[in-house]
Amino acid sequence: MNRHADSNQRALTGRRLTVRAWPVALVTAVLAVLLSMAALSPFTSDAHAATTPPNLGTAASFSVLGAETVTNTGLTTLSGDVGVSPGTAVTGFPPGIVGGTIYEGSAEAAQAQSDLGIAYDDLAGRSSTATVTGDLGGQTFEEGVYSSGEH
Secondary structure, three states: OOHHHHHHHHHHOOOOOOOOHHHHHHHHHHHHHHHHHHHHOOOOOHHHOOOOOOOOHHHHHEEEEEOOEEEOOOOOEEOOEEEEOOOOEEEOOOOOEEOOOEEEOOHHHHHHHHHHHHHHHHHHOOOOOEEOOOOOOOOOOOOOOEEOOOO
């Protein structure tokens, strides 16, 4: 042990460590002010503001939902349901794998189509938060309502 460390050790032995209350109170007050400012200020701009997702209703459980026909041509694996309504044709399963149920022209598929239409109308009625153009392949988008300017 070096001489300075030894003298510091002896100086602290038998002494009581005293913490003054005002620095703790000051730090607590500053943290409270900073937290309240953070809670009151928005973290995102209007263009990237949080968007409430649409309510998909019964359509949420479907991996694929078609109107006339659903056709699979390979070794596709789907985790959810597959449905078609008002059509009744679902082909290609197997070899494709469906993790849920296949609904062909059933009341469940018709209800999912109805719920999907309601979700579409909800989204179509929302204001756009950003405009996109050109080829969208390979791009990553933040949540929002996007408009292509084409209708």
